[in-house]
Every structure is written in structure tokens, then in C-alpha cells.
Amino acid sequence: MKFVESGFVHVYTGNGKGKTTAAFGLALRAAASGMRVFIGQFIKGMEYGETKIAELMPNVVLEQFGRGCFIEKNPSPEDFRLAREGLRRSEEVLAGGSYGLVILDEIFIAHFFGLISSSDILNLMNLRNMRTELVLTGRKAPQEIIERADLVTEMVEIKHYYTKGVKARKGIEF
Template identity: 60%
Template sequence: MGYIHVYTGNGKGKTTAALGLALRALGYNMKVYIAQFLKGMDYGEIHSLQLFPNVTLERFGRPKFVHGKPDEEDVKLALCGLNRCREVISSGEYDVIILDEASIAVHLGLFSVQDLLNVISKRHERTEIIITGRYAPKELIDAADLVTEMVEVKHYYAKGVQARKGIEF
């Protein structure tokens, strides 16, 4: 039986934890699908994931951060991604499905929490779903079987250290 995981909070490591689970699944020859919302920039994980034949990665974001209110293109890409996830989740083709930054997409109003809940409710009973992103709404937390909150205790960003290639991106 598959479960729903939510990795949320203001600390670093949500996507990293989800990718660690994907790596574990790949070690047992499972099929993994990853949808990245709001991420269109170059990240190290993109290069690494291309080395694995059992991973499908699709990205539904532009190559820039969304600051403030998202624009029409951000909404269009997110809805396209959510529709694609609906197909993938209901197919039963994948053992593990990661919806990276889906919580933040809800928070920014790119799609509703109810839309997200409707999509994940269509999953095959054996499919594991992992949803990442800050600000996971209560409805999503209530629907999840496992919730982990990453809490920032200390971060070198506060000292002005910029994101580093291979470490943060």
C-alpha cells in the first residue's frame, strides 16, 4: 500500500529528502516520476537524475524565481503540471511520485488545495506520493499519512553566503 508524505517547513532539505527517497526506491528498481513546480532553473539534481533509467522528471516552471504575485504564465505552467500529474498518478505506472514545490504552488494561488487533493486522491493504491514545499495547508497535512516539518535552526544564508553549486542547487 502506498502512502502520502508531506515535507514542509521553512528549513532546508524538503526536496533533498524527497530525492533521497527516490534514490532509495531506484535502488530496488522502482519507477519514479518527479514533477517540479516553479522550478525551471538549472539544479544539480536535474543532471544526476538523468543518469537513472527509471526516473521521469518533468518541470513546470520558468527559469526564474516567482517573487510576489505570480503572473499568467506561472499559473498556466502550474495548471499544465497539475493536469499532467493527474494522468501520471491515475496511471499506476509509477511506484513513487514526487510533487516538488506543490505546497508552495498552492500557497501562491497557482492552483487550489482542493485541486491538489483531487489529483492525489486518484492514485493507485500502491503508489507512494511525496509532496514538498513550504506552507503546506492544513487540508493537505490532514490528508497525509506522514508529515515532516523542516525547521530552520541556523543557516549560513543569514551571514550572506549565496547558494552554492552542487550544495544548494
């Protein structure tokens, strides 16, 4: 198993497109370098093009902790249950220390909807093996997480074809 010498915490946030794409690009790079990669997707529970990465790369594990695409209104009890399950699984993975890269995709959306707390996320950051690279994604990253992270990238939407009525396209947006 390959690890980096010292892992860092990345935050990919903002209203622009590309947070999950950036995280999966890093997963591809890490996996191609022989690193074990764990990807936990909060909120998401559907098959997307990106979910096939685990089929294509044997050193990548992807698990989803959601029942659909996104929560549009109030979270259901099932949304809470799945987010807590994702949190417990993420704690196991980070405490175990066997992955060189751990990506917790859309964790900030789970936080925004009150499914998990900032202290839950800070606890995950504390649990990680110091050689494990941790990537946290989603809009609306809490300030206390931004302050604690080693790398923060904000995706800013300047222009998007979605505003012209273009729907999500397979292979590009999902």
C-alpha cells in the same frame, strides 16, 4: 516494475532547508531498488544539480512546470499556465499507476501563490494508485493536506549560513 505493497502520502514542509533533498533521497532509494519514479517540479524551470537524476537513472522521469527558480512577487499568466500544465500532467501520472513513487516538488509554493487549490491537491491524492507512494513538498503546506497525509515532516530552520551572507552553492543548494 516494482511497487511497494501499500503506498502512503508524505508531506515535507516547513521553512528549513531539506524538503527537496529529502524527496530526492527517497527517489534515489526507490530508483536504486528498481522502482519507476516520476518527479514533477512546480515553479522550478532552471537546471539544478538534482535535475540530472533522470540522466543518471533510467527509471526516473523528471519534468519541470515553471519558468525560473521562484516567484518573487505576483505570478504571471505564464506561471498560472505552467502550474495548470503541471497539475494536468500529475493527474495523468497518478491515474496511470505505472510509477511506484511520485514526487510533486514545490507543489505547496504553487498553492501559496494561488496557482493551484487545496482541492486540486486533494484530487491528486485521490487519483493515486493505492500502491503508489506520493511525496508532496514545499513551504506552507495547507492544513487540510497535512491532516490527510500519512506522514508529515516539518523542516525547522534553527540556524542557516545564508543569514551570514553565504550564497547558494552548486551541488549543495542547487
